[in-house]
Amino acid sequence: MAAKEKLEAVLNVALRVPSIMLLDVLYRWDVSSFFQQIQRSSLNNNPLFQYKYLALNMHYVGYVLSVVLLTLPRQHLVQLYLYFLTALLLYAGHQISRDYVRSELESAYEGPMYLEPLSMNRFTTALIGQLVVCTLCSCVMKTKQIWLFSAHMLPLLARLCLVPLETIVIINKFAMIFTGLEVLYFLGSNLLVPYNLAKSAYRELVQVVEVYGLLALGMSLWNQLVVPVLFMVFWLVLFALQIYSYFSTRDQPASRERLLFLFLTSIAECCSTPYSLLGLVFTVSFVALGVLTLCKFYLQGYRAFMNDPAMNRHAFEHMWMHNVCHHMDALGHEVTLHMARKLCHQHSGPLECCLGFRDGWIRTYFCTCLAVRGMTEGVTLLILAVQTGLIELQVVHRAFLLSIILFIVVASILQSMLEIADPIVLALGASRDNLWKHFRAVSLCLFLLVFPAYMAYMICQFFHMDFWLLIIISSSILTSLQVLGTLFIYVLFMVEEFRKEPVENMDDVIYYVNGTYRLLEFLVALCVVAYGVSETIFGEWTVMGSMIIFIHSYYNVWLRAQLGWKSFLLRRDAVNKIKSLPIATQEQLEKHNDICAICYQCEFPGSINLCIGKR
DSSP states (O other): OOOOHHHHHHHHHHTHHHHHHOOOHHHHHHHHHHHHHHSSSSSGGGGGSSSSHHHHHHHHHHHHHHHHHSSSSSSHHHHHHHHHHHHHHHHHHHHHHHHHHHHHHHOOSOGGGGGGGHHHHHHHHHHHHHHHHHHHHHHHOOOOOOOGGOOOGGHHHHHHHOHHHHHHHHHHHHHHHHHHHHHHHHHTTTTTTHHHHHHHHHHHHHHHHHHHOOOHHHHHHHHHHHHHHHHHHHHHHHHHHHHHHHOOOOOOOOHHHHHHHHHHHHHHHHSHHHHHHHHHHHHHHHHHHHHHHHHHHHHHTTTHHHTTTTTTTHHHHHHHHHHHHHHHHTTTTTOOOHHHHHHHHHHHHHHEEEEHHOOTTTHHHHHHHHHHHOOOHHHHHHHHHHHHHHSSHHHHHHHHHHHHHHHHHHHHHHHHHHHHHHHHHHHHHHHHOOHHHHHHHHHHHHHHHHHHHHHHHHHHHHSSHHHHHHHHHHHHHHHOOOOOHHHHHHHHHHHHHHHOOOOOOOHHHHHHHHHHHHHHHHHHHHHHHHHHHHHHSOOOOOOOHHHHHHHHIIIIHHHHHHHHHHHHHHHHHHHHHTTTSSOOHHHHHHHHHHOBBBOOOOSSOBBBEEETTEE
C-alpha cells in the first residue's frame, strides 16, 4: 500500500471519530435534568433557556448531524473539516485583532509607533499573527485571493495611518461584520450542497440495492466506514483520556492492586453507553486477533502466513479467482485464471451478475475473513454485557462484572490458542526439526497449562464460590487438562522418535491417554452439575439456574458420555476383530519376506490379513 493510500486510510478513521464521540455525548446528556438545573440557577431568566422543546428538537438534530458526518464520503468529510479549520482561523484572526485594539486603548498612545517600543512590539506581534492566519486560510481554501481573509488587518492598517483609537474600534467592528458577511455568502452559495449530496447518495443506494441487494450494500458501507477500526480507535481515545484524567489528579504512584482496580474501573467508565460498549467489543476482538496471530507467529514464524488466506491477501485473492473461474464455468463461460483476474479489474458485466463483484470487494472479504478470527471473543463479551445489563450498572458494580466477563473472554482466547498449538505440537513430536521449534511449542504449552490454572485460582480469591463461578472456572480447568494430554502425547512421540525400535502398542497407549483426559473432562463437568444440583436443592432455587443446569447436563455430560461410550465400543469391536485374525509366525515372515503395510517394520509377528498382509 502506497503512502498516499495509508494516509487516506488513517484520515478515513480519524475524521469520523469525533462524530461517534458526539453521539456518545448526546446519549449521556439528559436534557430534562439539564433544564431542571437551569431552572434552579440564575440562568432561568435567560431567553436562551426558555424554549425547552426547541432544545429537545435540537438534541435530535444533533443525532441526525452526527450520523450524517459519520456516513459522509471521505472527500466531502475532508472538505468539511477544511471549512471548519478555516472558520477557526478566522476566529483566531478576530481574537488577535480584538486583543490588539484593547491593548491600544489601554495604552492610550496615539502617536507614531516607532517612537514607542511597546506599541511597536504589539503591532509587530499582531501583524505577524494576522499574516500567518491569512496565509493558512489561503492554503486551506486553495485560493490565491488572500484579500478575502484580510479584513482583520484593517485595524492594523488604520493604526499605521495614525487613525484615532475610537475610529479603530469602529473599523474593527466593520472588519468583523465584513468577515461575517463573507461567511454568510459562502453558506448561502453552498446551501443546496447537502440536498444535492443526499439526492445523489439516495440514487446511488437505490441502484446498488436493485443490482446487488441489501447484503452487498451493507458490506460496502461496512468496508468504506471501516466500522471495527473506527469504534476501536474511538474506545482507545476514551480509555486514554480516562487514564490521563486519573493520573493528572494523583501525585503519589499507585500500588499493584490499585493499578488493577484502576484498569477495571477505567474500562467500566468507558463502556457506559452503547457506542462505547461497541468500541470495547471491537477492541477485544482486535486484541484477540493479535494474540492469536502472535501465537501462530511464535510457533511457525513467517511460514504461518504464507498459505493462510485469512492472513495473506495474495493467497486470498488467488483462492477467490479460482472460485470466479468455477462460477463462470457453471454459467457456460470458459474462463482461465488470468481472464478472471482481468475481468475483476475491468468490472465485467457477466462477472458482476454472477458474483456481485465491485471495486473493493476483494478487500472487503479479505478484511472480513481477517476480523472473524477475533470476533468470537468480541461477540461473547457483547452477549454477556447485554444479558447482564452492564451499561445500566454503577461504575463499581460494572467493574466487578467486567472482571468476570473479561475472565471468560481470556479463557476463550486461551482455548483458541490451544486449538492452534495442538496440531503443531503433535506434528513436531513426530519429526526431528531444530530444537528452537520444539522449545517454542513446549514453552507455549507450558504457558497454556499454568496460566489458566492461575487465573482460576486468582478469581476464586476475589469472589465467593458458587455455581456460576464454578461454570466459569471449569473452562480454564478443561484447557489445562487438554494441554496436559497434548504434552503427554508429545513426550510419547519424542520417545518413539529417538528409540531405535518402535514402541509396541503405541496406538493403544495414545488411546488410553486421550481416554484418560477425556474422562477427567467428563468428571469436571459432572462435578459442576452435582454442585449446581446441590446448591439448587439446599440453597436458592431459580428458573435461570435450573435451565443452565439442564443445558450443561445435556451438552457437557450426557452428549459427552454418549460420545465416549460410542468411542469405547468402536475401539473394543476393532480390538476383537484384530484378535480374531490368525497370528503370523516368525517362520512365515522369513519365508515370505513380508513386512507390515502400515509401519514397514518386520521385527514383531502380527496378524494375517488375506487382503493386505501383516497387521
